[in-house]
Amino acid sequence: MASLPNLPDGVIIDILSRLPPESLLRFKCVRKSWYALFNDPKFKAKHFSTSLQHKHILLKRLVTKHSGNKENIFSLFKLPLSIHPSLSLSDIDLPFHEDFRFFEIRGHSHGLLCLTDLRKDIFLCNPSTREFHKLPPSILLLTEPPVEPDDYDSSTNAVGFGYDSKSRDFKVVRVVDFVEGPGYFYPPRVEVYDLSKDRWREIESPVCGHVFWAPCFEMFHEGTYYWWAMTGNTEGNTEIIQTFDMSEEVFGRIPVPESFEGTGDRYRSLGVLDGCIVLFHYPSRGDERSFDMWEMAKDEWGGVSWSKVLTIGPVCGIEKPLLFVSCEELLMEGNGGQVIVYNIKSGEVKEVPIKGDPAKFQGTAFVKSLVSVKGGNNINYEF
Structure with a gap:
C-alpha cells in the first residue's frame, strides 16, 4: 500500500x-x-x-449544573433511530467567555450558528471548529439608555442569519424598533451585516410586520429567513409569516391558514419536511395536546396556499415539536425536559436519553464544516 x-x-x-x-x-x-x-x-x-x-442533529439545551448554575449546552447526535438505534450523543465544549444562558439560535447555515439574546450582542459560531466571532456594534441601536421616561429609545425586534448564494457571503439582518415616551413608535429601521466585510450597513427595505416570539418558529431555509409576526391596521391585528430574502434583501409576507384567525391562545411552530415548509398549530398549554400540521405550497406566480396534512395526537406530555429528522420521524420536546421521537406514520413514541430544562430546547439539522466565522477577509464561499 x-x-x-x-x-x-x-x-x-x-x-x-x-x-x-x-x-x-x-x-x-x-x-x-x-x-x-x-x-x-x-x-x-x-x-x-x-x-x-x-448530517447530524444539533440540540441547544439549558441544563442546571450541580452548582445550581444554568448553562447552555450544544449536543450532536445522529438520527433516525431506525438507522442509529444506539444514540451516540456528544456535547460540544465551546469556549464561552460570556453569559450565554439567554442566547438563542437565530439561524443556521453551512455549519455556522447565529446566537443572540436580542439585546445588542450577536455572535457567529462554528461548533465544529469552536470558533466564535462577536459582530461589531450595531450602527442603528442607540448606545445609551434613555435618561427620562419620555426620551427616545431603541430595541432589537428581530435577527436572522443565512447564506446569500448570489454574493457568496453570509449575512445577518437586524430589525431595530424606535419609540419615544410611553408609546409613540417610529418606523423600524434595518441593518445588514456582511461576513466578508465584517461590518453593518443600513438598507431601506420596508418591514412587513412586528416579529413576536413563537416556540421553534424562526428558521433559515433555501435563501430565506422566516419569523412569526403581526401586522396592524384600523381593523385590528393580522398574523403573518414575515420573510427576508438574503440575496435580494427584501422583506415579504406569507399569509397563515385562514382557520388560524381568532383561535386564541395557541402556539405556532415552523419546520421542513421533505423540502417543504410545514406549520404546526397547537394549544400553548395542557397535558394533552393535538398538533395540526399544515403544508405550504407555492404556485408558479409565487402565490402561497396551505393544506392540512396531519393531526398528531392527542398525546400527553409533549411541549412542542422541534424538527423533522426524517420523512417519518419528528423530534419533539417533552414537558418534563426530555426529548421524544414521534413516528408520524405509526404513532410510535420513543424517549431518547437527553435531558434539559423544560421549554428551553432548540434543534436544527446540522452539517459539520470548516467555514470560518472570522469576518473581514473578503473571501467568498462558492457552495
Whole structure:
C-alpha cells in the first residue's frame, strides 16, 4: 500500500476532504501545505459538499449544573433511530467567555450558528471548529439608555442569519424598533451585516410586520429567513409569516391558514419536511395536546396556499415539536425536559436519553464544516 506522502495530490485532497473538522484541525500542524489547504475556500467548499452526506442533529439545551448554575449546552447526535438505534450523543465544549444562558439560535447555515439574546450582542459560531466571532456594534441601536421616561429609545425586534448564494457571503439582518415616551413608535429601521466585510450597513427595505416570539418558529431555509409576526391596521391585528430574502434583501409576507384567525391562545411552530415548509398549530398549554400540521405550497406566480396534512395526537406530555429528522420521524420536546421521537406514520413514541430544562430546547439539522466565522477577509464561499 502506498504511503500517504506518495499519493497524488488530488487523492490526498479527496481523502482529507472526507475527514471531520476536528481531525483536520489537529492535522494543521503536520505540514505547512496542509495548513494552507485547510484555509483554502475551495477546499472548505469541497469538504462541506462531502459532509452533506453525514448530517447530524444539533440540540441547544439549558441544563442546571450541580452548582445550581444554568448553562447552555450544544449536543450532536445522529438520527433516525431506525438507522442509529444506539444514540451516540456528544456535547460540544465551546469556549464561552460570556453569559450565554439567554442566547438563542437565530439561524443556521453551512455549519455556522447565529446566537443572540436580542439585546445588542450577536455572535457567529462554528461548533465544529469552536470558533466564535462577536459582530461589531450595531450602527442603528442607540448606545445609551434613555435618561427620562419620555426620551427616545431603541430595541432589537428581530435577527436572522443565512447564506446569500448570489454574493457568496453570509449575512445577518437586524430589525431595530424606535419609540419615544410611553408609546409613540417610529418606523423600524434595518441593518445588514456582511461576513466578508465584517461590518453593518443600513438598507431601506420596508418591514412587513412586528416579529413576536413563537416556540421553534424562526428558521433559515433555501435563501430565506422566516419569523412569526403581526401586522396592524384600523381593523385590528393580522398574523403573518414575515420573510427576508438574503440575496435580494427584501422583506415579504406569507399569509397563515385562514382557520388560524381568532383561535386564541395557541402556539405556532415552523419546520421542513421533505423540502417543504410545514406549520404546526397547537394549544400553548395542557397535558394533552393535538398538533395540526399544515403544508405550504407555492404556485408558479409565487402565490402561497396551505393544506392540512396531519393531526398528531392527542398525546400527553409533549411541549412542542422541534424538527423533522426524517420523512417519518419528528423530534419533539417533552414537558418534563426530555426529548421524544414521534413516528408520524405509526404513532410510535420513543424517549431518547437527553435531558434539559423544560421549554428551553432548540434543534436544527446540522452539517459539520470548516467555514470560518472570522469576518473581514473578503473571501467568498462558492457552495
